Amino acid sequence: MDVWKDCECKDQRRIDRAFDSSKITWEFQKKTFDNFSLGNRPEAVRDAYHCARDYxxxxxxxxxxxxxxxxxxxRPGSGKTHLLMAVSNELMSQGYKVLYFPWVEGFSEIKDxxxxxxxxxxxxxxxxVLxxxxxxKGREKLTPFQLEVAFAVINHRYMEKKPILVSSERDIDQICDLDEGLGSRINEMCKNYLVLLKGGKEFNYRLSND
Known part of the structure; x- marks a missing residue:
C-alpha cells in the first residue's frame, strides 16, 4: 500500500510540474471539454469539438x-483556444509536458x-507538445525574425515527429502565402486533425446573445 501511495505521489508531482512549466494560466487550466458550450453553435464548431476530443x-x-x-x-471567437486548451489540460493530466506559446505575447517577450x-x-x-x-496574429506586419523562429521550431518538430497544437485565424493557403515551407509542414503534420471554421459573426460566441 505504501509503495502504491508513493507511486501516486510521484505521478501527481510529475503532473503538477507539467502544469507549472506549461505557461498556461490558472484561468486557462479550467478549460475543459465539459465546460465548452455547444448550444446553438454552427456545425463547423461542433466538428472542431469532436475533432479535438477524438485527437x-x-x-x-x-x-x-x-x-x-x-x-x-x-473565425475568431469560434472556440479554437478553448478546445486546444482542453486538449492541453488533458494531456498534462496524463503526464505529458505541454508548452503554451501565445503568438503575440510570446514574441513580445522574446523581443524584450x-x-x-x-x-x-x-x-x-x-x-x-507545443x-x-x-x-x-497581430496588427503589425510579420517580421523575418518571427518567420525564422517559427520555421526553426516547426521544422525541428516535423523532423522529430513531435506534435503541435495550432490555432490561427489564417487557413493553410494563407499560411503558405507567408511561407510555403512552413505552411506545408503544418498541413502535413495536422492533415488528419484539421478543421477550418469559415463563416460570419455567428461563429463568434462573444457576439452571441445566449
Missing part, C-alpha cells in the same frame, strides 16, 4: 506518426530579451 483520445497512438498534430483555423531567443527556441523545439495559439 485527445487517440493521442498516445498518434505519437509515432508524422500526422500527430491538430490545427483549428478560422533577445539574449534568451536561443533558449526559448530550444524549449519550443524539445517539449513533448501549443501555438493565434499563430500569425
Amino acid at each position: 485527445k483520445v487517440r493521442f498516445p497512438k498518434l505519437l509515432i506518426s508524422r500526422h500527430n498534430s491538430i490545427a483549428l483555423l478560422g 530579451d533577445l539574449s534568451m531567443t536561443e533558449e526559448r527556441t530550444r524549449r519550443m523545439q524539445e517539449v513533448d 501549443y501555438i495559439d493565434d499563430m500569425f
